[in-house]
Amino acid sequence: MPEGHVVHSQAKAMKRAFAGRPVAVDSPQGRFAEGAALLDGATVTSTQAYGKHLFIGFEAGRWVHVHLGLFGKWRIAKGEPPAVRGLIRLRLVNDTHHAELRGPTACEVLTDEERAAAISRIGPDPIRPDADPLRAWEKVTRSRVAIGALLMDQRLFAGVGNIYRAEVLFRHEISPFRPGVQVSWPDFDAIWTDLTVLMADGVKRRRIDTVRPEHLPEIMGRLARRDRHGGEVYVYRRAGLPCYLCGDEVQVTDMQARNLFWCPTCQRT
DNA sequence: AGCTCATGGCGAG
DNA sequence: TCGCCCTGAGCTG
Incomplete structure (x- = not known):
């Protein structure tokens, strides 16, 4: 249940935890199974926040776009992931960290072009230095x-x-x-x-x-x-x-x- | 156990 | 403007 500041915090946390390394991607709940299969094992390149939108970059020009909406939540922590409890739309796991996403309004795979189009629809973000x-x-x-x-x-x-x-x-x-x-x-x-x-x-x-x-x-x-x-x-x-x-x-x-x-x-x- | 509310946003009408 | 989607916490009983 975030405003933009939470999304920016989480983008930073995700970058520290996952950037530059391959990551296991799955969707225990199943609603993101197709996207997870596409990205499983790929290397995370970067993470970015624009307003309340989070973009997680993967090699080969693919992005996961997440919007938490009113109910969405990330749990980002060190160590091995716990046994699945509740509905986890997306899970990221590497040697040192795991992240669980529940209840987002949006969780989808985008191409570079689709990501650029999405960002062009988002207005200036007071947290971003490049905001106009x-x-x-x-x-x-x-x-x-x-x-x-x-x-x-x-x-x-x-x-x-x-x-x-x-x-x-x-x-x-x-x-x-x-x-x-x-x-x-x-x-x-x-x-x-x-x-x-x-x-x-x-x-x-x-x-x-x-x-x-x-x-x-x-x-x-x-x-x-x-x-x-x-x-x-x-x-x-x-x-x-x-x-x-x-x-x-x-x-x-x-x-x-x-x-x-x-x-x-x-x-x- | 069931109800209400919550830091969002979309599409139908 | 309304209904709907998504989940969990904090009440009530």
Whole structure:
């Protein structure tokens, strides 16, 4: 259940564990049996993350494209793989490591061309140094869609998910309902720059921490607890609780079938 | 045991 | 906008 920072962490972990060596590939569950048979024993060349998409490169110009969706999970560990338990779509095993993939939305073999086409459909990713934020700005500034929805659009902000969108808007006191066209360049620039920092930090720490250091003592004093997502945040999943900064109730509503959290007092349209 | 919810995204209508 | 896909954790009883 990842946002982009988790996918980037996992791409790095997979690279350390598998790159440059042959790997046994199978699909205990059977739903990736054909792809597994094609790649079994091939050498892993590289791994790459673009937004929430992971690409595992194999010799002969083949790639495994994985998207975890809401439920997908990787388990990457040292040593021999444990006995199969549950539904494992894809398993990678070499002399030192193993990886198990469960519940992905996408797990497919792509050619070089198909991989390039897939990447061209993914928007700029704040975690990637080669990302061009102007691609996002051009669309945001011409859109009447709410910025809270635009932030979830992977063609604009690849890798951003429900936690980062809620938190980055809170940090900049921007209402999620403000139309893109009414987001100023300085506001957009602040959002983008902040995402690059927050998400890069997320890759390193493998959790989402968005609370500014100066607010941490206050929040700890109020019995802040780590929620299931792991990390300290301002508004995500805090509906009905007092805003840490103003004390008014954090709100939740549905925006495009996802829970959107915000503080109506701190965040202005 | 069964229900609900979750850091996503797709396609039908 | 809705239904659907995928899995597991955390409740309830």
